[in-house]
Amino acid sequence: MDQYRHGDLIIMRVDAIPAGAIPQQHRILAEGEATGHAHRVDTGVLYEREGRLYLDVAAAKASLTHEEHGTIILPTGRYEVRRQREYIAPELTRQVMD
């Protein structure tokens, strides 16, 4: 399972985008609250299902960029995008916010 780590995100190759996932009208994988910075791709279609994001890259490659992080090249394929989480208390977690 190919994994790409980009700051507080992990992008993991998956076999398929889950059925019922809804295409999004943007290419922002995550946005920072304190910095206004964003993880974004220059091509591909983002999908959302049950709070999780998926990315379909049909082109030969997509560039994953962010104002503070190095660029990662994602080859053609389908991916799940996961945001890092933190522990708060037993049975409680929250997404890492930047």
Added chain:
Amino acid sequence: MLTARSLKILTPEQAAMLPSIRDEWIDRAIGGDYHVDIEALQAGILWAYRRAGLAPPRHIFLMASPWAAQCAANSYQVHDQVSNQVSNQVSNQVSNRVSNQVRAQVSAQVRDQIDTQVSTQIRDQVRDQVHDQVGNQVGTQVGTQVGTQVDAQIRDQVDDQVRAQISAQVNAQVRAQVNAQVRDQVRDQVGNQVGTQVGTQVGTQVDAQIRDQIHDQVGAQVHDLSIMQWCPEAYSGYGWDCGWLAYYDAFRRFGVVNLPDFGRYVNFVGSGVWNCIILRSAAIVCRRPCAVHRDGRNRLHRLDGPAVQWADGYSNYFVHGVSMPAWTIEHPERLNAQAVLAEQNVEVRHVMVEQLGVTRFMQEADPHVVDEDVDGGGMPRRLLRIQMTGDEPICVVDVICPSTGHRHFLRVPPGMQRAHDAVAWTFDLPPEQYAPLVEA
């Protein structure tokens, strides 16, 4: 006027103009001059409404900060809603018509003129040197950052109002009455002991239902008043338009662009508008900031005071582009390890650790090193446990970002034994499945 595609290469004089055009626009936007040319402003607003096919606004309000402008807009909405229930919807449409449509139309016309007369290479050259740099330094750094802060503060304020209203209505009226009724009925029938239990249960359930009902009704209404909801495309002014205006302005100076409407848009913004909230019958204009402090990478930054100041005293605090709570800058003596560990935003937490000093943070937190290793990219990782009096221990994984070099302390469940397992847990992955090919 130049003929089609006549501009194929910039003369040395034209190329030399690009940095000065860039600096001129940045200086006009965030150089500290917050003067507004009232006559030019009025003419600009009347033109924008007319251009969007709307009747002129009855009022033009001039405010000194985006916070004051947003509060004025929300208050005006309340006033307007009394006389016209659909005004909220209309206002949003109006806002979009003036800000989006006029901007889009003017921009499209100018673009057509440039596209037919300027080679791609020159367009790219001017875009790199003027559009992107002005846009990044003014729009992204100041416009977006301050706008996001104001939006969050407005949301908090609206939430506070909702909560306060619900609390007052539920506590003072509903809960007391329902509880009293249930208590009296049940107590009479089954005695004090059972009555207390049932009364509490029923009271809690009714209370929750009514709380939901009131939240839906009151909350939704009050939220509607928060018209901004962070949509920068709905504003006009230096804060949002600087990048593309500077880019097209370069071509105007080269003699390529000569559209009257572009000149009018520049004059409107150039009268001193940071942003302008367009309502059906009122335009609410915000002056430019009176001081903006930045670091060497043009990120908003100041360690001994607000990075952005507005003429009415409203201030915004940033450290290397990270939006900080005011107290961390105004009262750094209050910073300690406990405050760092209580902060939820990792970037804010990182700045707080930097302000406090990693050494002092570690001394105060006094962590036990549970495990340490090196990640796939060669970066050291440590799993730390901090004993807390009267609470479960705090377990954090101490990691360094390979791109930024920032050190982050991420909280993980207290039972963790290995640094690798802890990092895998943060991505909701079993340890054996966490193995990134690339990390940046």
